[in-house]
Amino acid sequence: QxxxxxxxxxxxxxxxxxxxxxxxxSNSAFQYFMWYRQYxxxxxxxxxxxxxxxxxxxGRFTAQVDKSSKYISLFIRDSQPSDSxxxxxxxxxxxxxxxxxxxxxxxxxxxx
Amino acid sequence: GAVVSQHPSWVICKSGTSVKIECRSLDFQxxxxxxxxxxxxxxxxLMATSNEGSxxxxxxxxxxxxxxxxxxxxxxxxxxxxxxxxxxSSFYICSTRSSLSSYNEQFFGPxxxxxxx
Numbered sequence: 001q002x003x004x005x006x007x008x009x010x011x012x013x014x015x016x017x018x019x020x021x022x023x024x025x026s027n028s029a030f031q032y033f034m035w036y037r038q039y040x041x042x043x044x045x046x047x048x049x050x051x052x053x054x055x056x057x058x059g060r061f062t063a064q065v066d067k068s069s070k071y072i073s074l075f076i077r078d079s080q081p082s083d084s085x086x087x088x089x090x091x092x093x094x095x096x097x098x099x100x101x102x103x104x105x106x107x108x109x110x111x112x
Numbered sequence: 113g114a115v116v117s118q119h120p121s122w123v124i125c126k127s128g129t130s131v132k133i134e135c136r137s138l139d140f141q142x143x144x145x146x147x148x149x150x151x152x153x154x155x156x157x158l159m160a161t162s163n164e165g166s167x168x169x170x171x172x173x174x175x176x177x178x179x180x181x182x183x184x185x186x187x188x189x190x191x192x193x194x195x196x197x198x199x200x201s202s203f204y205i206c207s208t209r210s211s212l213s214s215y216n217e218q219f220f221g222p223x224x225x226x227x228x229x
Binding site (some may be wrong): 105 | 116118144152155158161207219225
């Protein structure tokens with residue numbers, strides 16, 4: 001079993017829709033949770049960074065962490081074609097600042 | 113966030129040759145840099161942690177004699193793939209960790225696509 005599971009997609013939605021991306025994990029020691037956006041043939045770009053459980057909002061993006069269920073989500077409101085990319089969830093423990101575990105990524109396509 | 117560059121952005125080489133990839137931290141001094149490999153439709157896998165002035169720390173299963181890492185300065189780390197083979201074809205990405213960030217988050221370079229013929 002992988003430490004982090006993420007549906008690879010592809011996920012295709014119309015412009016303006018609300019997008020929900022999710023990951024599950026098995027290691028209860030994970031405390032920091034991240035979402036990265038990766039455009040084709042580019043390096044990942046950090047979108048959201050959350051510590052422990054709860055919600056965090058930044059513009060059209062909302063990250064949710066439910067540690068009891070070992071489940072994290074990223075919501076994108078008013079989705080735009082420019083949001084089309086691969087979204088990677090990632091997480092690490094409190095003590096391991098170096099060892100980030102990534103999900104395999106969900107490919108998202110926003111149709112104009 | 114921090115600016116990280118990589119060179120080259122893509123490279124094609126013949127089997128058996130060596131390829132060097134550079135990773136530069138452009139706006140701060142990075143004592144630690146990380147090297148990842150990403151196969152198509154797969155997640156990033158940490159290969160090694162590069163420490164300035166000392167030997168790199170390799171993840172389990174990564175051959176240190178094949179993937180040579182040099183971190184000679186606070187702004188430059190290099191990864192050399194020695195005697196490359198087609199199975200080494202992948203997307204190689206470096207990152208730096210900023211001590212200025214409250215979360216010690218990592219910032220990634222744009223990646224280098226290696227194709228070994």
